[in-house]
Amino acid sequence: MKPSTWIYYLREAWQGVRSGGLLSLASALAIVVSLAALAVVMILAVNLQHMTRVVENQLQMVAYLVEDFDRTWQDELMRKVKAIPHVKQATFVTREEGLQRLQDQLGSDSVLLEAAAESGNPLPDAVEVEVDDPRYMGQVAAALGTIESVEEVAYRRDIVNRLTALTDGIRNVGLALVLLLAAASLLTVANTVRLTIYARRREIAIMKLVGATNSFIRWPFLLEGFLFGLVGAGLALAIAWGGYSWLVVRVGEGLPFVPVLSPDAVLLQVAQWLLVGGVLLGVGGSVVSLRRFLRV
Amino acid sequence: MITLIGVSKVYRPRRVALLDVNVHIGKGEFVFLTGASGAGKSTFLRLLYREQTPTSGQVIVLGQDVARIPMRKVPYLRRQIGVVFQDYKLLSDKTVWDNVAFPLLVTEHPPREIARRVPAVLEQVGLLGYEKNRAGELSGGEQQRVALARSIVLNPAILLADEPTGNLDAGTARIIADLIQDIHRRGSTVVMATHSDWIVNRLRQRVIHLRHGRIVADEYPGRYVHEA
Ligand SMILES: Nc1ncnc2c1ncn2[C@@H]1O[C@H](COP(=O)(O)OP(=O)(O)O)[C@@H](O)[C@H]1O
Ligand SMILES: [Mg+2]
Numbered sequence: 165m166k167p168s169t170w171i172y173y174l175r176e177a178w179q180g181v182r183s184g185g186l187l188s189l190a191s192a193l194a195i196v197v198s199l200a201a202l203a204v205v206m207i208l209a210v211n212l213q214h215m216t217r218v219v220e221n222q223l224q225m226v227a228y229l230v231e232d233f234d235r236t237w238q239d240e241l242m243r244k245v246k247a248i249p250h251v252k253q254a255t256f257v258t259r260e261e262g263l264q265r266l267q268d269q270l271g272s273d274s275v276l277l278e279a280a281a282e283s284g285n286p287l288p289d290a291v292e293v294e295v296d297d298p299r300y301m302g303q304v305a306a307a308l309g310t311i312e313s314v315e316e317v318a319y320r321r322d323i324v325n326r327l328t329a330l331t332d333g334i335r336n337v338g339l340a341l342v343l344l345l346a347a348a349s350l351l352t353v354a355n356t357v358r359l360t361i362y363a364r365r366r367e368i369a370i371m372k373l374v375g376a377t378n379s380f381i382r383w384p385f386l387l388e389g390f391l392f393g394l395v396g397a398g399l400a401l402a403i404a405w406g407g408y409s410w411l412v413v414r415v416g417e418g419l420p421f422v423p424v425l426s427p428d429a430v431l432l433q434v435a436q437w438l439l440v441g442g443v444l445l446g447v448g449g450s451v452v453s454l455r456r457f458l459r460v
Numbered sequence: 461m462i463t464l465i466g467v468s469k470v471y472r473p474r475r476v477a478l479l480d481v482n483v484h485i486g487k488g489e490f491v492f493l494t495g496a497s498g499a500g501k502s503t504f505l506r507l508l509y510r511e512q513t514p515t516s517g518q519v520i521v522l523g524q525d526v527a528r529i530p531m532r533k534v535p536y537l538r539r540q541i542g543v544v545f546q547d548y549k550l551l552s553d554k555t556v557w558d559n560v561a562f563p564l565l566v567t568e569h570p571p572r573e574i575a576r577r578v579p580a581v582l583e584q585v586g587l588l589g590y591e592k593n594r595a596g597e598l599s600g601g602e603q604q605r606v607a608l609a610r611s612i613v614l615n616p617a618i619l620l621a622d623e624p625t626g627n628l629d630a631g632t633a634r635i636i637a638d639l640i641q642d643i644h645r646r647g648s649t650v651v652m653a654t655h656s657d658w659i660v661n662r663l664r665q666r667v668i669h670l671r672h673g674r675i676v677a678d679e680y681p682g683r684y685v686h687e688a
Contacts, residue, residue, distance in 0.1 A: 168571050370549050373511070375539035375614070376566035378532065 169380075177387035180360035188392070191356040194349035195396025195445050196403070199438045201345050203404035205338030206434050211424055212331040216324055218423045220298055223252075225319030227291045227308045235289070241313065245291055248307040250300040255292045262287040288315065346445060353392050353449025354456075357385050361457050368458070382458065386450045393446025397438045404438070405431050461487045461618065461649050462508060467517035469503050469673075477503040479673040481517070485651065487617075490644045492660050493653040495670035496687055501653035502546065504670070505620045508651070509541045510534055522617060539567055542611030542648075544621040548603050550610075552596030556587060559595050560609045567614065581609040585639055601632035608636065612643055619643055621652040625659060633659065657684035 181188045227245070238256055245254045257265075263285050291314075295304050305317045361368070371381055409427045416424070462485040469478040477500045485491055493501045506512045507519045513527040520526065522540055529537065550559050557578055564574045582588050585605040590598070595606055604624060611619060621640060625633035637659045644650045654660060660667060660683065667682025668675055677685050 166568055166570060169568050172565060366549075367551060370551065370562070371566050372535075373509070373538065373543060373545075373549070374563035374566060374610070375535045377535045380566055380568070 173383045173387050176384035177391055180357070180364075180384060180388040181391055183363055184356045184360060184388075187352075187356045187359060191349070191353045191392045191446075191449070192395045192399070194345075194352040195392055195442055196399045198342060198345035198349045198445065199397055199400035199441055200403050201338070202342045202441055203400060203434050203438060205334065205342060206437060207404065207408055207430055208338070209331055209335050210430050210433065212327060212334065214425050215423055216327040216331065219327065220324050223295045223298055223301070225293050225295065225301065225305055225308070225317060227293060227311075227314045228316045228318065229289045229291070230313050230315045231288050233289050233313050237313065241291070241311065244311050245293060245308065248304055250296050250304055251293055252296040253294040257290045257292055259285050259287045259289050262290060346441070349396075349445050350449045350452065353389055353446055354452040356392070357388055357450045357453040358457050360388060361385060361453060382454055385454055385458070386447055389446035389448070389450030390443060391446070392449070393442035393444070394439075396446065397442030400442070401431070401435050401438050404434060461485055461489070461522065462651070463518075463520040464507075465518045465520070467507065467514045467519055469500070469507065469512065470515045476673050478507075478514075478670075481673075481675055483668060483675060483678065485649065487649055488647065490641070490650045490663070490665040491652070492663075492665055492667045492682070493651060493670065494655060494660060494667055494684060496655065499670040500673040501670060502622055503673075505543070505622050505651065505653060508618070508620060509538055509543055539563075539614055540617045542614065542616035542619045544604070544607050544611045544619070544624045546622040546626060548607045550595040550603055550606055553594060555591065556582070556593050556595055556598070556606050557591040559606050560613055563610060563614050577613060581613050584612070584642070585609045586635075601628050601636065604628060604632075604636050605639070608639055608643075612648070617649060619648045619650045621650070623653055623655070625654065625656055630658075637663065657686070660684040 184191070229241075235258075242254060242256060245251060266287075291308075293304065293308065295301055301319055305319055308314055308317045368381055405427065408431065412424055412427055415422055462483075464481050464483045467478055467481040468476070470476050481504070493504055495501055503512065507514055507526070508521055510526045510529075513519075518525055518527070521537065524537065526537065551562070554562075560581060561574050561578050564577060569577070578591075579588065582591065585608050587602065587605050587609060590602065590606075595603060598606065608621075608624070611621075619640070624640065625636050628636065633656065640650060640652060641663060664681040664683075666680035667677065667684065669677040669682075669685040671687070
């Protein structure tokens with residue numbers, strides 16, 4: 165196609181956007197809302213996935229011992245633990261050491277510790293175990309459980325499972341919401357383009373009579389939808405970028421141990437999807453209108 | 461150039477606009493299509509550039525069966541047929557230049573050719589100097605000239621004019637008729653619907669007369685047939 169033809173298409177498309185007025189604004193905003201929702205869902209999902217992976221890679225587990233554990237059995241116990249395949253390291257942690265650590269973590273004036281000081285140390289003796297490969301966590305945990313005087317084995321598998329479930333849930337509910345919003349914005353764009361078609365019906369009729377091809381007549385309307393999509397995606401990305409950067413800083417200050425991804429890494433990925441989504445919504449809206457209202 | 465074989469057109473619910481029309485129009489002819497209002501003149505013309513399709517019969521234009529060509533080829537047929545519409549069909553808030561350039565633009569002619577071609581046809585219809593005027597603010601005769609310029613800007617093989625002098629005073633009507641004759645002399649086949657007896661009688665061309673959708677007279681050179 166000739167550049168002069170493209171210039172014509174763009175001029176006509178822009179004319180369409182302008183003549184749409186408030187409805188054009190509504191179209192762009194509808195796309196922004198849909199895409200912003202998509203961005204939120206994506207950012208959440210990506211971060212949860214990242215968190216899951218971080219937790220999965222922590223190779224520690226703890227075997228809590230029975231309350232009345234007799235420490236004369238300590239060496240025997242440690243030998244059994246270290247004999248389990250894939251155990252890289254094992255450390256005996258007395259209940260006193262456990263309490264001390266908790267105090268260091270929570271600060272000396274914690275209510276919890278005051279309660280503990282009154283009613284006695286609630287912690288049992290324990291063995292901290294480090295595994296050489298995360299794939300064998302389950303196996304090692306099972307082996308630990310069979311050792312006498314081991315009351316309970318805690319490791320991050322439960323947290324991983326819970327995180328995975330949460331990620332799936334957010335993804336499903338989020339995507340349903342995004343689809344709903346997308347359908348709504350598709351209709352908004354379709355309505356706006358329909359209005360442009362209606363405003364131009366005379367011009368379109370004349371175009372047909374003087375020999376314009378159907379594709380020539382359609383292009384400006386497709387471009388109009390494309391412009392809505394592009395503007396919508398741009399705004400949604402700006403909002404996502406600003407919002408997420410702000411959030412990352414807050415989380416960094418308030419909850420430093422929560423592993424969040426840096427904005428650059430996440431948003432580059434999100435940007436691609438927003439762009440694709442915006443263009444699909446915009447052009448899709450045009451197509452809906454063109455099929456229904458432009459019988460050419 | 462144009463052949464109609466057994467052509468009938470019935471509009472819904474059952475208004476007969478054309479009935480068993482058989483006619484051949486050769487290359488380079490000038491034909492007047494006459495008849496009272498409602499006789500079927502506009503319908504005849506609309507079948508030729510496929511704004512409508514016949515209820516039965518064949519319409520053959522430039523060697524193609526117009527009703528049978530696929531939709532996507534219709535634009536290419538229309539590029540070879542210039543049409544002056546009864547109601548002008550100008551874009552009234554666009555300039556004279558834009559209106560005349562419109563067919564060139566939508567058929568993707570390069571800007572250089574548009575800049576060459578538009579002034580040429582504006583000169584031919586006597587509208588040089590009006591390029592920047594909005595079409596809507598021109599007089600009826602001037603608008604008809606714009607319509608005429610637009611219809612010939614693609615150098616069509618066939619020019620169809622539907623009552624091009626219908627709404628004009630006698631003097632202006634004569635000028636428009638002369639312009640159409642001039643276009644004919646340059647080689648176009650012309651079919652002009654009219655019910656202006658004096659224009660028909662002055663030009664002494666072939667006259668096809670319609671009554672209630674039938675051809676009741678076809679003579680060359682013909683005179684206007686007055687209804688009883
Ligand atoms: N689109 C249409 N729908 C229904 N009837 C029509 C339509 N166009 C024309 N007619 C009818 O067909 C007949 C012929 O009309 P037309 O071809 O416009 O005649 P003319 O141009 O000679 O006045 C008239 O009775 C008219 O009312
Ligand atoms: Mg008519």
